[in-house]
Amino acid sequence: MSTSKTSSAGTVSTDAATGKPPKTVFPEPVQFDLNSYRCPRCQTTMAAESYGPCQNCVAELKATQRGEATGEIAAAYEPKMNVTPNAVALKDD
Numbered sequence: 529m530s531t532s533k534t535s536s537a538g539t540v541s542t543d544a545a546t547g548k549p550p551k552t553v554f555p556e557p558v559q560f561d562l563n564s565y566r567c568p569r570c571q572t573t574m575a576a577e578s579y580g581p582c583q584n585c586v587a588e589l590k591a592t593q594r595g596e597a598t599g600e601i602a603a604a605y606e607p608k609m610n611v612t613p614n615a616v617a618l619k620d621d
């Protein structure tokens with residue numbers, strides 16, 4: 529008759545000496561590696577001197593932003609004279 533070693537139900541993960549639970553060991557914070565990180569826009573692994581989107585995304589963004597600023601959208605906008613000029617400002621005295 530062999531008594532199998534059963535895990536005692538009374539075991540608590542506390543330090544017997546102090547009665548406190550063991551200290552939580554946090555892993556070392558991972559240094560952000562600019563030599564190899566993922567582009568926040570297209571998730572392509574890339575390297576750069578400072579954090580930001582990859583060159584493809586930068587070029588793409590520049591093109592689209594420039595288009596919005598001076599492209600068709602700006603050309604299509606026709607300002608309307610909804611506001612009447614200030615009568616006081618036009619007053620010639």
Ligand SMILES: [Zn+2]
Nearest residue numbers: 567570582585
């Ligand atoms: Zn990108």
